[in-house]
Amino acid sequence: MAKKAINRLKVVLAEQGRTNKWLSEKLGKNTTTVSRWCTNEMQPSLETLTEIAEVLGVDVRELLVSTI
Numbered sequence: 001m002a003k004k005a006i007n008r009l010k011v012v013l014a015e016q017g018r019t020n021k022w023l024s025e026k027l028g029k030n031t032t033t034v035s036r037w038c039t040n041e042m043q044p045s046l047e048t049l050t051e052i053a054e055v056l057g058v059d060v061r062e063l064l065v066s067t068i
Helices: 008-015 020-027 031-038 046-056
Strands: none
Touching: 008 031, 008 046, 020 031, 020 046
């Protein structure tokens, strides 16, 4: 049985009461791009992932799903 993909970015945004629009404004990115990250249609680059973690005030590892 396939394991359901969990999107940590979406979870962290929800935990902080933040929206995709808020994050897109903070990063200077298109809201559609952020939405696609949150739905796993595409993934941010490592550089952008680091920026996201900084804006959200979390360790970048919190945005990654463990493979263990």
